[in-house]
Amino acid sequence: MASENRILRIKELHQSKSKSLFLRFSLGFVILSLAWAWSAGTLHESVVSKEQRGANLEKFIGKIIPDPTRESGQWIDSLPWMTNLLTEGQGIKAAGITFGIATVAITLSGFFALLLLPLSARNFGTQRPLEIIQGKHILRSMYWFVINKSSRILFLFTRSLPEYVLGFLLISILGPDPWVLVLALAIHNFGILGRLGSELVENNSNESARIMFAQGGGRYSSFVSTILPDSFNRMLVYFFYRWETCIRESTVLGMLGIVSLGYLINDAKAGRDFDRMLTFILLGALIVIIGDIISSLVRHKLRITRSE
Amino acid sequence: MMGNVNDIKFNKFPIEQIFSRRRKVLITIAFIAIVCGYLIGLNPMRLLNANNLKLAGDFMVAAFTPAMDYENPVPGAEPFLITVVKSVLMTLRFALLAMSVSIPVGALLAFFSTTAWWPKMRNVQRLKPLLMGALIISKSWIAFARSIHELMWGLLFITAMGISTTAAIIAVSIPFSGILAKIYSEIIEEHSREVQELFRSIGAGTFSSFCLGIIPQALPDILSYTFYRLECALRTATVFGFIGIETIGYRIKLSSDEFHYHEVWTYLYVLFGTIAILEWWSRSIRKRLDGSAN
Numbered sequence: 001m002a003s004e005n006r007i008l009r010i011k012e013l014h015q016s017k018s019k020s021l022f023l024r025f026s027l028g029f030v031i032l033s034l035a036w037a038w039s040a041g042t043l044h045e046s047v048v049s050k051e052q053r054g055a056n057l058e059k060f061i062g063k064i065i066p067d068p069t070r071e072s073g074q075w076i077d078s079l080p081w082m083t084n085l086l087t088e089g090q091g092i093k094a095a096g097i098t099f100g101i102a103t104v105a106i107t108l109s110g111f112f113a114l115l116l117l118p119l120s121a122r123n124f125g126t127q128r129p130l131e132i133i134q135g136k137h138i139l140r141s142m143y144w145f146v147i148n149k150s151s152r153i154l155f156l157f158t159r160s161l162p163e164y165v166l167g168f169l170l171i172s173i174l175g176p177d178p179w180v181l182v183l184a185l186a187i188h189n190f191g192i193l194g195r196l197g198s199e200l201v202e203n204n205s206n207e208s209a210r211i212m213f214a215q216g217g218g219r220y221s222s223f224v225s226t227i228l229p230d231s232f233n234r235m236l237v238y239f240f241y242r243w244e245t246c247i248r249e250s251t252v253l254g255m256l257g258i259v260s261l262g263y264l265i266n267d268a269k270a271g272r273d274f275d276r277m278l279t280f281i282l283l284g285a286l287i288v289i290i291g292d293i294i295s296s297l298v299r300h301k302l303r304i305t306r307s308e
Numbered sequence: 309m310m311g312n313v314n315d316i317k318f319n320k321f322p323i324e325q326i327f328s329r330r331r332k333v334l335i336t337i338a339f340i341a342i343v344c345g346y347l348i349g350l351n352p353m354r355l356l357n358a359n360n361l362k363l364a365g366d367f368m369v370a371a372f373t374p375a376m377d378y379e380n381p382v383p384g385a386e387p388f389l390i391t392v393v394k395s396v397l398m399t400l401r402f403a404l405l406a407m408s409v410s411i412p413v414g415a416l417l418a419f420f421s422t423t424a425w426w427p428k429m430r431n432v433q434r435l436k437p438l439l440m441g442a443l444i445i446s447k448s449w450i451a452f453a454r455s456i457h458e459l460m461w462g463l464l465f466i467t468a469m470g471i472s473t474t475a476a477i478i479a480v481s482i483p484f485s486g487i488l489a490k491i492y493s494e495i496i497e498e499h500s501r502e503v504q505e506l507f508r509s510i511g512a513g514t515f516s517s518f519c520l521g522i523i524p525q526a527l528p529d530i531l532s533y534t535f536y537r538l539e540c541a542l543r544t545a546t547v548f549g550f551i552g553i554e555t556i557g558y559r560i561k562l563s564s565d566e567f568h569y570h571e572v573w574t575y576l577y578v579l580f581g582t583i584a585i586l587e588w589w590s591r592s593i594r595k596r597l598d599g600s601a602n
Contacts, residue, residue, distance in 0.1 A: 020596045026589070037404035043473035053470055060468040100344035107341035160583035161576065164459070164547040165560060169572070172564055173363045178348050179355060232330050239337075252459045265460065269467055281464065285455040292455070 063274040085279055094254070094261045094280075095287050101178065101253075101260065102246035102291070105185035110239050112186075113155075113193040118223040120151035120194060121201035125219070130206055132213035152198070159191025163249045167256050181253045181260060189242050196238045200231045233302045240295045240302075247291035251284040261287070370569035374577055379568040388571070391559065392578055399555040400582070402477065402548065403541035409481040410541075411534060414488030420446040422493045424501070425518035446489070453486030458544050462551055471552040480544055488537060495529045496522060528597040535590040542586060546579060 066078040086092050119125045125148035127141040167184035174180050204227050212222035228235075254262025261284050268277035327335070354360070377388045385391075419425070420442045427435065461479040469475045504521030508514065549557020556579055563571035 023593065023596055026593055033400075033404055034408055037401045037408070040401065056470060057468050097348050100348040103344045104341050104348070104350065107337055110337075156584055156587075157580055160543075160580045160587075162543040162547050162557075164550060165557060165576075165579075168550060168561065169367070169564060172567075173367055174354070174360055177354055178350055182345075182350065229330060232333075236333065248457055252457045255459070255463075265463065269463060274467070277467075278464075281456060281460050284457065284460060285452070288455040288457075289451070 060274055063272065064278055066275040066279070082279060085276060086283070089276070090259070090264065091280060091283055094259065094264050095283060097178070097260045098250045098254075098284075098287055099247065099291070101181045101250045102185065102243060105182045105250070106189055106239065106243045106246050108182070108186040109188075109190035109193055109242075113190050113197055114228075114235075116151050116154075116194060117197045117201055118219040119147050120155060121198045122148070123202055123206065124223065125151065129219055129222070130210050130213055132210055151194075155191045155194035155198070157191070158187050159189075159195065161188060163188045163253060164256075167253050171256050171258075176258050178258060180256065181250060181258055184253060185246050185249060189246060193238060193242060197235060200234055200238075201227055204231045237299050237302050240298050244291050244295040248288050251287060367569050371573050373570055374574040375568070375570035376574070379571055380566070388574075392574060395554070395556040395559045395575070396578055396582055399542060399545045399549075399557075399579075402473070402545035402553065402555055403538060406477050406480040406484060406545070407534075407538055407541050409477060410484035410488055410537075413481060413485035414492060417446045417450055417485060417489035418492035418496065421450060421489060422496045424496055424504070424522055425515050427514045450486040450489050453482050454490065456483060458483045459547060459551070462548060466551060473553055476548050476551075476553045480541070480548070484537065484541065484544075488534065491533050492526075492530055495526045495533070499525045532594040532597050535593055539583065539586055539590055542583060 066081055068077040068081045069075055071077075117124075123130055125144060127137065127144045163184045166187050167180055170180045170183055174183075201223070206227070208226040208230075209222045212226055217225075250260065252262045254260030254264070255266045257263060257266075261280060265277055265280045265284070268274070268280060375388065378385065381388075423443070426439055458480050461482050462476050465475040465479040466472075499522055501522070503525065504517045507517035507521045512520070545553075545555045546557040546560075549555040549559065550561055552558070556575055560572055560575045560579075563569075563575065
């Protein structure tokens with residue numbers, strides 16, 4: 001009898017487990033699309049013959065070792081060559097530019113995203129923010145609906161365009177200028193910070209903001225005097241988290257043809273100096289690691305950690 | 309004692325009150341950004357150059373009339389809209405293939421970089437250096453793979469092997485599996501070990517109690533992050549078009565090189581739509597998964 005009860009209880013538990021039709025449908029869809037991805041047609045491959053490819057690979061691997069070492073067989077001989085690359089070959093300068101571009105870009109996007117937050121957060125950008133202001137007016141609520149939705153769509157649109165695509169389009173408008181890299185990073189991260197910030201505003205406790213509204217404050221004054229100070233640390237955490245990814249992206253954006261690390265890499269590739277190319281790629285990795293360390297120290301100091 | 313106004317001494321400028329901690333942080337950030345902008349040679353006037361403004365205007369005006377056909381049709385070419393659909397499908401396929409390589413590799417790396425399944429040390433002292441070695445190797449590989457941008461890996465592979473989609477997919481999988489492994493292992497470490505201890509206390513081994521006690525708890529978070537990565541993979545797939553893989557980025561590059569801005573906008577809208585749908589889907593899945601985890 002007791003064991004029967006136990007079996008019943010297990011069945012009950014099993015049935016009370018939450019099930020979602022949506023998740024099951026999604027799982028099926030994922031499996032189908034994976035099957036399609038693996039089976040649909042052959043992928044585009046290079047027209048080069050197999051022998052030629054083998055020869056290319058051999059040449060690449062041969063040239064990837066720094067010139068002086070290849071001649072003498074001693075790694076120590078490459079040290080002056082490397083220092084020369086970093087100073088004369090503009091390695092250090094490009095690394096500095098990479099850092100600078102990321103910093104300016106994230107500051108710009110943080111500033112503009114902050115300006116839009118009181119309009120884009122769902123609980124602020126309505127005719128009755130936080131349900132406080134009473135009364136209904138159909139035109140005014142339509143107005144706020146449009147304002148709220150368009151700022152959210154602006155965030156969505158800007159964050160769906162990859163930095164590299166933005167940079168490519170901007171270069172045909174602005175020509176080769178550091179602004180291209182800064183704006184490409186800033187536009188993409190504006191969308192991301194906007195979304196993350198809106199979520200912060202929506203989830204933040206809003207008692208004091210309610211008081212502000214009840215006393216006749218507007219959206220901006222309530223936001224600046226209550227929500228912003230309260231969620232300041234969390235916003236900084238996002239800021240530094242995006243700064244870190246900006247550094248990562250700005251190492252490659254130079255490939256569009258503007259002096260930064262990516263440009264040097266592309267240049268070395270075009271000259272088939274694979275040793276130089278690899279050195280700059282490793283320098284890029286070093287920059288990314290330094291950025292990661294700085295950002296995680298700061299975020300740790302802000303007492304909240306957030307993974308990617 | 310009644311306070312007398314004259315007793316209060318203002319011997320110091322109340323700098324602490326004017327510059328609160330938050331203001332100091334904001335001013336410092338703004339100052340650093342301005343200095344950086346100056347050092348890298350940003351000139352605000354260059355943005356307002358008349359020629360640039362005109363080009364930007366032309367580009368933005370084209371946004372209202374995205375192309376429905378080639379701006380400069382070549383007889384015999386396949387219809388424009390079919391090219392658009394094909395390029396989106398290719399982009400999706402690239403992202404799916406890259407993810408399906410990255411996930412198993414990432415899971416394996418994550419497995420070796422967590423201590424949650426390690427046997428109790430007293431019993432198997434000899435295994436310890438081996439496990440430690442695997443941990444160090446996988447952790448440093450993850451850090452290294454992550455710190456080189458996927459496009460750089462792509463460039464390296466394409467330089468070595470010629471333009472080939474397979475090479476590009478392998479190149480993307482290197483940093484992606486590293487990032488997945490890092491997050492997977494963090495998720496595994498974050499979860500409470502109570503259930504695992506329970507299994508252990510009734511006699512299960514450390515490995516089986518890891519599989520039964522930790523993995524089911526961690527799975528919703530892991531799936532949720534994996535879907536977020538799929539969105540990233542789609543963006544990466546687009547960008548790989550610019551180094552020669554035939555995704556939607558490749559089409560954007562071709563159209564833009566010929567100044568066919570209306571075509572560019574069609575591709576941008578389609579890309580936007582695809583990413584928006586994927587983001588909506590992934591977010592609804594994540595919302596439900598987070599719900600079932602609690």
